Amino acid sequence: MGDTVQMPFTETRPVPEAPIEPVCCAPASREAIGTDEAERLARLLKAVADPARLRLVSLVAAHADLEACVCDLTEPLGLSQPTVSHHLKVLVDAGILTRDKRGTWAYYRLVPGALGSLAERVLGL
Amino acid sequence: MGDTVQMPFTETRPVPEAPIEPVCCAPASREAIGTDEAERLARLLKAVADPARLRLVSLVAAHADLEACVCDLTEPLGLSQPTVSHHLKVLVDAGILTRDKRGTWAYYRLVPGALGSLAERVLGL
DNA sequence: CCCATAAATTGACATCCATCGATGCAATGG
DNA sequence: CCATTGCATCGATGGATGTCAATTTATGGG
Numbered sequence: 001m002g003d004t005v006q007m008p009f010t011e012t013r014p015v016p017e018a019p020i021e022p023v024c025c026a027p028a029s030r031e032a033i034g035t036d037e038a039e040r041l042a043r044l045l046k047a048v049a050d051p052a053r054l055r056l057v058s059l060v061a062a063h064a065d066l067e068a069c070v071c072d073l074t075e076p077l078g079l080s081q082p083t084v085s086h087h088l089k090v091l092v093d094a095g096i097l098t099r100d101k102r103g104t105w106a107y108y109r110l111v112p113g114a115l116g117s118l119a120e121r122v123l124g125l
Numbered sequence: 126m127g128d129t130v131q132m133p134f135t136e137t138r139p140v141p142e143a144p145i146e147p148v149c150c151a152p153a154s155r156e157a158i159g160t161d162e163a164e165r166l167a168r169l170l171k172a173v174a175d176p177a178r179l180r181l182v183s184l185v186a187a188h189a190d191l192e193a194c195v196c197d198l199t200e201p202l203g204l205s206q207p208t209v210s211h212h213l214k215v216l217v218d219a220g221i222l223t224r225d226k227r228g229t230w231a232y233y234r235l236v237p238g239a240l241g242s243l244a245e246r247v248l249g250l
Numbered sequence: 251c252c253c254a255t256a257a258a259t260t261g262a263c264a265t266c267c268a269t270c271g272a273t274g275c276a277a278t279g280g
Numbered sequence: 281c282c283a284t285t286g287c288a289t290c291g292a293t294g295g296a297t298g299t300c301a302a303t304t305t306a307t308g309g310g
Contacts, residue, residue, distance in 0.1 A: 032183040032201070038176040045174035051163040052268080054170075058157040070287060076157070083269055085288055104277050104286050175298080195257060208299055210258055229256050229307050 047094035048115070052077060053087045057096065061110055069105040172219035173240070177202060178212045182221065182240075185233055194230040 033041075048054055055077060060068045074084050088108055091097040096114045100107045158166075173179055180202060185193045199209050213233055216222040221239045225232045 030187040032180060032187040035176065035180070038179040038183075042174055042176045042179055045170055045179075049167055049170035049174040050268080051160065051167045054163040054166055055157060055160070058163070062155040062157040071285095079268095080270055081287070082271080082289080086268080089288085101276095101287090106287060177298080196255095204298095205300055206257070207259080207301080211298080214258085226257090226306090231257060 044094055044096075047090055047096060050087070052079060052083070053091055056084070056087055056091065057110070057115070060097065060108055067100075067107045067109040069107050071105070073108075169219055169221075172215055172221060175212070177204060177208070178216055181209070181212055181216065182235070185222065186235055192225075192232045192234040194232050196230070198233075 048057065056073060059073055059076060060066070063072065070081060070084055070088065073088075074081050077084055079087075088097065088099070092099050092108075094114075096111055097108045098111055100109065173182065181198060184198055184201060185191070188197065195206060195209055195213065198213075199206050202209055204212075213222065213224070217224050217233075219239075221236055222233045223236055225234065
């Protein structure tokens with residue numbers, strides 16, 4: 001601990017705007033997003049970062065009255081009914097779809113602003 | 126095989142616009158996205174659907190000259206250097222970041238239109 | 251030359267996740 | 281009251297994924 005050794009090396013890297021900085025890290029000019037915000041956003045993105053779920057969202061949005069039941073979605077997706085129900089649950093839990101059970105059927109519907117700009121621009125809905 | 130049994134049940138569901146439909150599935154009014162398009166989009170979304178990678182993108186965008194090396198990102202992320210390098214590789218492979226090695230350091234930079242509306246609107250960059 | 255530093259790669263590990271078959275449960279019609 | 285249909289849940293399973301320690305590779309300085 002009582003070493004009198006000077007800093008062994010510590011190369012200086014050419015910092016573009018602030019040439020006084022002794023070490024690597026130049027300071028950020030703006031604020032980056034926090035960990036909690038990142039986790040919240042990641043949860044939403046994970047919900048749609050799947051081919052089956054993207055197609056589900058698109059299929060529901062493309063359907064006649066903007067709603068669809070599981071039996072409407074199983075065949076065009078080419079997946080088993082339990083798998084489709086699983087994906088729908090993920091989307092509902094993420095706040096992207098709503099579930100409305102009427103009689104024997106369960107109708108799924110898009111939550112209007114849930115996907116933000118994603119739906120209108122990226123997905124072209 | 127030679128059964129003469131009639132259709133056993135086949136309940137009719139109230140279809141909102143087309144009351145003639147005999148079975149469940151009402152036709153889609155618009156086209157849904159295809160499987161290949163869904164997979165392509167899902168790959169891009171998977172790349173950012175992670176808290177660490179979201180913060181990496183945000184940190185790079187918030188940095189002084191809009192570029193940053195690994196040593197700039199390891200500490201604020203609180204992850205090991207190999208893990209940060211791994212996430213950066215995922216982002217580069219997805220076409221979201223570019224890697225430019227100058228000397229000992231590797232500088233990462235945002236690809237302008239890669240995230241589409243995601244960057245400007247959802248991430249607030 | 252050898253060493254120090256930056257970063258990528260490797261290997262291992264734990265966890266998550268997409269998928270399916272089987273089962274359970276609710277509602278509806280006969 | 282039973283059979284059928286739509287849908288959710290359970291259990292299992294194979295594959296992807298996030299993380300780290302250890303190692304390797306590249307670069308530059310003494």
